[in-house]
Amino acid sequence: MDRSQYSGVVGVGETQVGKLPGRTSLSLYAEAIERAAEDASLRVTDIDCLITGNSRVQPYLYHSEAVAEYMGIQPSRCLTTGTGGSTTISLVRHAQALVDARQCSNVIVAVADNLATGLGTDGTVESMAGIGHPQYEAPYGVFIPGLYALVAQRYLFEFGISPLDLAEVAVSDRMHATLNPAAQYRTPISAEDVIASKLISDPLHLYECAPISDGGCAVVVGHSDRARSVGKQTVALEGFGESHRYEHLIHSGDVVNTGAAESGLQAYTEAGIGPSEIDVAYVYDAFAFIQCMQLEDLGFCKKGEGAAFVASGATRPGGSLPVNTHGGVLSHSHAGKPSALFQLVEAVRQLRDECGERQIAGVTTALVHAEGGILASHSTMILRAARD
Amino acid sequence: MTDKERERYVPVPDGDSLEFWKGTEHGMLVVHACRGCGHRQLDSPRRCQACQSGDLYLETVSGDGVIYSFTIVRRAPAKSLEDRVPYVLALITLSSGVRMVSNVVNCDPDSVAIGMPVKVVFERISEEINLPVFVPA
Numbered sequence A: 001m002d003r004s005q006y007s008g009v010v011g012v013g014e015t016q017v018g019k020l021p022g023r024t025s026l027s028l029y030a031e032a033i034e035r036a037a038e039d040a041s042l043r044v045t046d047i048d049c050l051i052t053g054n055s056r057v058q059p060y061l062y063h064s065e066a067v068a069e070y071m072g073i074q075p076s077r078c079l080t081t082g083t084g085g086s087t088t089i090s091l092v093r094h095a096q097a098l099v100d101a102r103q104c105s106n107v108i109v110a111v112a113d114n115l116a117t118g119l120g121t122d123g124t125v126e127s128m129a130g131i132g133h134p135q136y137e138a139p140y141g142v143f144i145p146g147l148y149a150l151v152a153q154r155y156l157f158e159f160g161i162s163p164l165d166l167a168e169v170a171v172s173d174r175m176h177a178t179l180n181p182a183a184q185y186r187t188p189i190s191a192e193d194v195i196a197s198k199l200i201s202d203p204l205h206l207y208e209c210a211p212i213s214d215g216g217c218a219v220v221v222g223h224s225d226r227a228r229s230v231g232k233q234t235v236a237l238e239g240f241g242e243s244h245r246y247e248h249l250i251h252s253g254d255v256v257n258t259g260a261a262e263s264g265l266q267a268y269t270e271a272g273i274g275p276s277e278i279d280v281a282y283v284y285d286a287f288a289f290i291q292c293m294q295l296e297d298l299g300f301c302k303k304g305e306g307a308a309f310v311a312s313g314a315t316r317p318g319g320s321l322p323v324n325t326h327g328g329v330l331s332h333s334h335a336g337k338p339s340a341l342f343q344l345v346e347a348v349r350q351l352r353d354e355c356g357e358r359q360i361a362g363v364t365t366a367l368v369h370a371e372g373g374i375l376a377s378h379s380t381m382i383l384r385a386a387r388d
Numbered sequence B: 001m002t003d004k005e006r007e008r009y010v011p012v013p014d015g016d017s018l019e020f021w022k023g024t025e026h027g028m029l030v031v032h033a034c035r036g037c038g039h040r041q042l043d044s045p046r047r048c049q050a051c052q053s054g055d056l057y058l059e060t061v062s063g064d065g066v067i068y069s070f071t072i073v074r075r076a077p078a079k080s081l082e083d084r085v086p087y088v089l090a091l092i093t094l095s096s097g098v099r100m101v102s103n104v105v106n107c108d109p110d111s112v113a114i115g116m117p118v119k120v121v122f123e124r125i126s127e128e129i130n131l132p133v134f135v136p137a
Helices: A025-039 A063-071 A085-100 A120-127 A144-159 A163-178 A191-196 A224-229 A260-271 A288-297 A306-311 A338-351 B018-025
Strands: A007-014 A049-052 A077-080 A107-114 A199-201 A214-223 A235-244 A280-283 A365-372 A377-384 B029-034 B056-061 B064-073 B087-094 B099-104 B117-124 B130-136
Touching: A007 A025, A007 A085, A007 A224, A007 A338, A025 A063, A025 A107, A025 A214, A049 A063, A049 A085, A063 A077, A085 A107, A085 A214, A085 A235, A085 A338, A085 A365, A085 A377, A107 A338, A144 A163, A144 A199, A144 A288, A144 B064, A144 B087, A163 A191, A163 A288, A163 A306, A199 B064, A214 A224, A214 A338, A235 A260, A235 A338, A260 A288, A260 A365, A260 A377, A280 A288, A280 A338, A288 A306, A288 A365, A338 A365, A338 A377, B018 B029, B018 B130, B064 B099
Parallel strands: A049 A077, A049 A107, A280 A365, B099 B130
Antiparallel strands: A007 A214, A007 A235, A107 A214, A235 A377, A365 A377, B029 B056, B064 B087, B064 B117, B087 B099, B117 B130
16 A cells, blocks of 8 residues: 555534524534635635535435535535434545545535524424334334433443443543533533433433534545645544444344444454554443443443443543543534534544643544444544654 | 324334234234244344345234333423323333333333333224233233
């Protein structure tokens, strides 16, 4: 392989997150894309492939084209996807394949939405109440936290995990968020605060469930040679893996062992490294407990010990494996699809040494892992700092 | 609140689920069983999801099972469910191995536990749908 030229992430961009009254989903998309293009020293008219993740508030059949039209650009390729957490990470690998095949030069993957002001908490929860298998699950009053709670309860049962240890995921995320001026929730919390927050669906408390936010982000995938010519770093995508075992919980089988083990193994194998060589990790946490399960399945600790690993302080700022240095889904933001890509954007910023107060010293290798469905689909990506 | 918001979700039988819902009209759980490997599945009459065999037949399975996992839903996810909280949502493993999502009813939600034996009963929620739910055995 020619190491002087490789494809990777050459630009990232984010909007503000939180409650952004007056902002439409389209305007958040446009801003994220403009910022990512600017970060890559590109004009938005240089984008030759635009991949978007649609919107719950402003959905379009041809969403990518609608975003391009709004921005006044005509990329030669447009693709609207319906990806979830994990598969949004996968889009970055698909974009890389387009670049490697010389089909495109500057591919943008963008996701944004305004759930907080566009739908509101009740509207968002209600819009998700129709999930589950339409014949065999939906008639029973299922909703996303309830379905995840079914996995959580079994996980606690099988491993005798303390709810207080589980709550430490939210605490660790919040510690990182206090160092990130961009995060939506920055007031420190304790495990006791988490347990004292109201029960949504046993055993999940409010502070263990994703908030609802406005915001968006975008990444540019391109060639290192062009990036270098304009003085920009390229972050290399060294390893990647996916697992897709099922869609509905009735098919989940043994729920406590997730597909993160398979996606992680594929990514480690391609990158030629193991979990001990990861400097910083981004592990999806739309619900606190899922981060523990995925940390185990990604090999950072033994099965059943994820909560104890987090409670030990390992994932906090200054820990042996800082996790979710932006604050994670629980404290940075949850505008829906953007959450997984926000993990990747933060990983790129850490690898480029741009994170100010929250910068982890000497970061060269980052792992990004996201899941989708009810732990049904998993994607793992390993990124490395520029080789040049 | 509009009538629409009050309306409970009612499944509409389709070509894949027709035999299941026909079975519930007679108080039976009808699934697709595989002659090749013995696997039983709820949702596809087409091929076995375990071994890909196309040799499937309809089988009435026992409504006895155990709770694999459960949750007590405390916050109503939709207006139509406000008068039902707290309710028990459960993953149930039937004695035939079929996994179902359902509700556990006619009991104190706080008495429900993983491993608890349950049995099916049917709740008529519309003219067409006789919904299988579970009670402690």
